[in-house]
Amino acid sequence: MELISTSCKGNSKSMFRIFLISSLIILCSCSSAENISQEPVDNNRDIYFPPINSDEWETASISELNWNTSELQPLLIYLEDKNSKSFIMLHRGKMVVEAYFDGHSAISPWYWASAGKTLTTAITGIAQDENLLTLNDKVSDHLGEGWTSLSSDKEQLITNRNLLTMTSGLDDFSENIATENLNYVADAGERWAYHGVYVKLQDVVSEASNQSWDNYFSSKLKNKIGMSGAWIPMGLANVYWSNTRSMARFALLTSANGKWEDEQIIPETYLQDATSTSQNLNEAYGYMWWLNGKSTYMLPQSQFLFQGKLIPNAPDDMYCALGKNDQKIYIVPSKDLVIIRMGNPADGDNFALSDFDNQLWAKINALIN
Numbered sequence: 001m002e003l004i005s006t007s008c009k010g011n012s013k014s015m016f017r018i019f020l021i022s023s024l025i026i027l028c029s030c031s032s033a034e035n036i037s038q039e040p041v042d043n044n045r046d047i048y049f050p051p052i053n054s055d056e057w058e059t060a061s062i063s064e065l066n067w068n069t070s071e072l073q074p075l076l077i078y079l080e081d082k083n084s085k086s087f088i089m090l091h092r093g094k095m096v097v098e099a100y101f102d103g104h105s106a107i108s109p110w111y112w113a114s115a116g117k118t119l120t121t122a123i124t125g126i127a128q129d130e131n132l133l134t135l136n137d138k139v140s141d142h143l144g145e146g147w148t149s150l151s152s153d154k155e156q157l158i159t160n161r162n163l164l165t166m167t168s169g170l171d172d173f174s175e176n177i178a179t180e181n182l183n184y185v186a187d188a189g190e191r192w193a194y195h196g197v198y199v200k201l202q203d204v205v206s207e208a209s210n211q212s213w214d215n216y217f218s219s220k221l222k223n224k225i226g227m228s229g230a231w232i233p234m235g236l237a238n239v240y241w242s243n244t245r246s247m248a249r250f251a252l253l254t255s256a257n258g259k260w261e262d263e264q265i266i267p268e269t270y271l272q273d274a275t276s277t278s279q280n281l282n283e284a285y286g287y288m289w290w291l292n293g294k295s296t297y298m299l300p301q302s303q304f305l306f307q308g309k310l311i312p313n314a315p316d317d318m319y320c321a322l323g324k325n326d327q328k329i330y331i332v333p334s335k336d337l338v339i340i341r342m343g344n345p346a347d348g349d350n351f352a353l354s355d356f357d358n359q360l361w362a363k364i365n366a367l368i369n
Contacts, residue, residue, distance in 0.1 A: 048093035049252065049261050050245075052226035055106075057245070060094035062367075071366040072097065078363050082326075082346035082356060085110055086244035089364075090338040093252050100244075101343070109229065109241045110342045113323030114352060116240035117288040119217070119250065120201050121164060122258075124287075125270035126220050132208035135161040142204040148182035157188040163198045164287040165278040170197055172301070177236050192281035194300035194351070198288065199238055213238075225249045225260050244342050251321075251329045251338040275319045284310045290352070292318040300351040310353065313361035322352040328360075335368065 050057040062069050076099055079087050085104040089097040100106065112119075127133050133142065139158050140147060148155050148170065162168045169186040172193040177200070185191060202213040209216045214231055222229070227249050229242025253259075254275075258266030274287035277294070284290060284297035293316030297306050311318070314330065321329035325345040331338055346356035 046092055047252075047256050049256075050093070050226065050249070052224075054226070057095045058093075060091050060096050062096060065091060065096065065368075067096075067368050068366060071363070075363045075367055078360070079341070079343075082360075083344040084341060084346075085343035086340070087342075088244055088248045088338075088340040090248060090252060092336045093256075093338075098244075104343075106245060107243055109243055111232075111323075111327070112240045112242070112247065112321075112342075113325060113327045115247070115321035115323030115327040115329055117198060118254070118321040118329070119221070119240055120198060121274050121288045122221060122250075122254070122266045122271075123205055123217055124160065124164060124201050125258075125267050125274065126265070127205045127208055127216075128270065129267045130209075133160060133204060135159065135164065137204075139163065139200060139204060142207045143200065147179065147200065149180055150182070150184045154184055154187065159188065160201060160204060161278075162188045163201050163204075164274075166192050166194055166198070166285065166288075167279050167281065168193075168195060168197055170195060175237070189279070191303075192279065192285070192298055193303070196237055199236070202238060221250075221265060224263065224265055225253050244340055247329060247342065248338060248340050251331055251340060255331045255333065255336075255338050286319070288321075290320045290322050292316055292320070299353055311357045311361055313358045313365060322357075324351055325349060326354060326356055328357070337368070339364065 048058050062072065076087075079099065080101045084101050085108070086101070087097065087099045088095070098106070100108075104110070124133075124135075128135060137160050138156055139160060140155055145152055145155065148158070154169075158168050167189050169184065169188045169191050170193075171181070171183040171185045172195045174181045175196050177196050182197060185193070205216055206213045217231070221227070227242060227246040229240055229246050231238050232241050253265060254271065257268045258264060258271045259268070275289050275291065276286055277283045277291065278286045282298040284292070284294040290310060292310045292314050294309065295307070297310045298304065299306065309316070311320075315332050315334055317334045318330055318332045320331065326341065326343060328339070328341040341360070346354060
């Protein structure tokens, strides 16, 4: 289903492509009570999962969800104004809104930036479930001594859990994670600081599984849910690139408690831990997932403790993956929503959270409430 329309703001000549079902638009498709018995309830029973190796994706209409159809166009115009490349909204897995801007399309790749940290989170949990590692393992047990510039006794304090929770105690002054830049600031677990050293978990998984990170990732996650994309080395970092639907597939898996149809891919208990406060320094941070609804939060490149919720306009139970220059995954369990935004920075460059998040949620709320 494809509608090509022109933004209705002023004299703008930019075009965007919108995939959606609305009570105002006739679209054609190219695809298709109380538990008395006390038996376990399958929370995925009403969730739609798109087929693997197919472009088919069932839709849900804005009208059947009782959303405000008149607020869709203002949302799309705002997204276009804010340098977006793509935007997706899923409700219980079904596609409600899918929009592309500035020449982007459903098959165009884009970088996840730090939103992709949550892919490493997922794979670490899978590897632990396969008894290849534990979160409490010392990183040096897998990488050997000398992977940092720390003394042996301080390096031995750093565990896989510290890398997942940004509590390694390493100096975060540089994005370069070469050994000579991994210097001591505090004992592991004593300081929260957003740090690219998390990527060492990929080396840990590779060593523990005796295969490359790419192969393990693809066989245990990517291929099982029909994602496209690839890891692209950028210096010492490793950045995932994919189309927007692949990001939506991963977010849908996460929202379904790690289960895709009948297969538990990410351990459910682990995922619950990953999307809960993981340490007592930054309560708005799990295992590389950001958490809304907390009373305080910390941000990258700062030791300041901010008061209030991460994104005040968003639901309290929302958790999210936030990437540089406004790559976004929002998951809202109470509303059965998955929301994806990819693109250039809405305003200035940023590492994770920006004012755009709160403004965008005001527009989303106008649509869904």
